[in-house]
Amino acid sequence: MFTPISSQTSLKSYLIKSQAYLSLLIFLVCVVGMTAIAAHTFKKYSEYNLQLIAKALSEQLQAAVVFEDKRAVDETLALFIEKYPLESIQVIDSNEQQISYINDAAKHNFYSPIFETIQSWIISDQAGNTNITHNGQIIAKIKVINSIFPLMTFLKQFLILFSISVVFALMLIAFSTRLIYRKISYSLDTLTETTESVTAHRDFDQRVPLGHIAEFNLISQSFNALLDEIQTWHTHLQQENSHLEHRALHDILTQLPNRAYFNQKLTHLFENRDSHEQFALLYIDNNNFKEINDTHGHLFGDAVLREMAIRLKLALRPDDFLARIGGDEFAVLLFNINKPIYAMTVAQNLLHVSDTPLQIENRTIQFSFSIGITLSSNAKSVEDLIHQADQAMYQAKLSDVQKLSIYDHQSIY
Amino acid sequence: MSWWKSYFSQSILLSSIGLIPFHYAQANTVNANHLVSGILSYVTWPSHLNQINFCVVDGTPNFISANIFSPTPQIIQPPNVKFFNYTAEQLLKPIASNPATHCQVFYFVQTSDTTQQQIINRNPLRILTISENNPECSIGSSFCIYMSKKQYKFKVNLDSLKTSQVRVSSKVLLLSQQQEEQE
Numbered sequence: 054m055f056t057p058i059s060s061q062t063s064l065k066s067y068l069i070k071s072q073a074y075l076s077l078l079i080f081l082v083c084v085v086g087m088t089a090i091a092a093h094t095f096k097k098y099s100e101y102n103l104q105l106i107a108k109a110l111s112e113q114l115q116a117a118v119v120f121e122d123k124r125a126v127d128e129t130l131a132l133f134i135e136k137y138p139l140e141s142i143q144v145i146d147s148n149e150q151q152i153s154y155i156n157d158a159a160k161h162n163f164y165s166p167i168f169e170t171i172q173s174w175i176i177s178d179q180a181g182n183t184n185i186t187h188n189g190q191i192i193a194k195i196k197v198i199n200s201i202f203p204l205m206t207f208l209k210q211f212l213i214l215f216s217i218s219v220v221f222a223l224m225l226i227a228f229s230t231r232l233i234y235r236k237i238s239y240s241l242d243t244l245t246e247t248t249e250s251v252t253a254h255r256d257f258d259q260r261v262p263l264g265h266i267a268e269f270n271l272i273s274q275s276f277n278a279l280l281d282e283i284q285t286w287h288t289h290l291q292q293e294n295s296h297l298e299h300r301a302l303h304d305i306l307t308q309l310p311n312r313a314y315f316n317q318k319l320t321h322l323f324e325n326r327d328s329h330e331q332f333a334l335l336y337i338d339n340n341n342f343k344e345i346n347d348t349h350g351h352l353f354g355d356a357v358l359r360e361m362a363i364r365l366k367l368a369l370r371p372d373d374f375l376a377r378i379g380g381d382e383f384a385v386l387l388f389n390i391n392k393p394i395y396a397m398t399v400a401q402n403l404l405h406v407s408d409t410p411l412q413i414e415n416r417t418i419q420f421s422f423s424i425g426i427t428l429s430s431n432a433k434s435v436e437d438l439i440h441q442a443d444q445a446m447y448q449a450k451l452s453d454v455q456k457l458s459i460y461d462h463q464s465i466y
Numbered sequence: 467m468s469w470w471k472s473y474f475s476q477s478i479l480l481s482s483i484g485l486i487p488f489h490y491a492q493a494n495t496v497n498a499n500h501l502v503s504g505i506l507s508y509v510t511w512p513s514h515l516n517q518i519n520f521c522v523v524d525g526t527p528n529f530i531s532a533n534i535f536s537p538t539p540q541i542i543q544p545p546n547v548k549f550f551n552y553t554a555e556q557l558l559k560p561i562a563s564n565p566a567t568h569c570q571v572f573y574f575v576q577t578s579d580t581t582q583q584q585i586i587n588r589n590p591l592r593i594l595t596i597s598e599n600n601p602e603c604s605i606g607s608s609f610c611i612y613m614s615k616k617q618y619k620f621k622v623n624l625d626s627l628k629t630s631q632v633r634v635s636s637k638v639l640l641l642s643q644q645q646e647e648q649e
Contacts, residue, residue: 115637116504116508116635116637116638116641117641119500119504119508119541120500120501120504120620120638120641121500121504122641122644125641125645128644187507187541188507188540188541188542188543189543190539190540190541
């Protein structure tokens, strides 16, 4: 991951912040709205309820007031204050003389003044007032005052429900923020991952997968197009490179590995050699190449070399390494040669390659070569090995019987 | 007037033994005006009626004042009540010679409950009957005013009320029942 620079704001925190501001705004609007609606509903219901109680009371009290039965009035009031959430009831006759008054002191507590104040804001004073009428005459007035208990209960429930809603809303907001962030983050992450992977492994085959967000998909597509371009260019470059590499390591005439390649291979092989697995190095030199060149010209010389390369290649095992290391000099690396006799056998096979003369442009050209052999177990270094092979080859050249010599340090020194 | 006498005699008697309760001294307990006007107010009179003829039988009312209907309390509909005075003998006469057929209310002062019943049987229906002298209230008047614990109260004779076919609000009946339960 690219670590974000500290002064930059991360997308996630930006998203969360913006969502938080938005949520707070909505929340405040909801709080104001909900409180207003709740207060209004509470007011309407309370006033309606109070009026209803007052009306019912006036019906109940009518006869008692008409017959001036104070006891019946008192009892009815006691019954009502016990049954309904009322703080006090007052009955006044038409001459403003109090007939009866009752209040419930038990419904008072420490917080009463606060709630009474709130209640006085919400509920109209007139809500609990009504007249007792009889045959169209106002015979008395009733004033009913609501208890604060309904308000307390209402506020309690309102606060609880409100808190639950707030917690729920916050959870929803957090969830939705996370969801949105995840979608955006998916697009960004795939882009980042692909970029990193391409950078780290030069794996231009990769493409950014498409996500859910159109804008990011556009970026991804552009990036993919860029990757396409880079890949094409990269492939072309690689081909060019391998071509150049091939040319650097191969001989143009015979298409065999050249001296540089041979040296590289030999060094590698020698450095990683195994005590159980030896290899043999063969030096092959054409005996009469200068003569052929002089007699038939360079073109013929080249043709001889090409033919020689083909024949030698065919006479070898597919794994063996044949290289042209000089004008008419070839070198062979034979693998898995544990005994000199094996190398000798291979070398003898190679000598038979020159049994058939070359037929080039209806000319028969005789040719022959000498082979010097050495085994990797004899040498202490690559130079040593090359030197030994060279020595053996000169030895073979000097021999008249068999143009083949295996390096043996005793025979040299 | 006799109700004054009655009031004074009672007051003197009670004060002599030191038992005048506070509320009894209040003006609203000295007579049963509010009971009578209350009962009248809860009766549904025929709509064409514009005057209630209040016929006092056998004497002067003791429980209500003479000026109870002057002016007539507005709760009574129609708000126009007029006093008449008759005797039981007059009301027991056959319809033809009965001078009290115009009455809407019979207010019995001293008439016995059996005589009350006879009068009710002899006279037309739809007459509200109230008595001062019928504490049992088992026969005779529909409404019986009486004195209990220094307060005027009333009982309702439901059979009599039903027979009379006078329409009275159930509130009155409930209140009278309530009063009886309190005792």
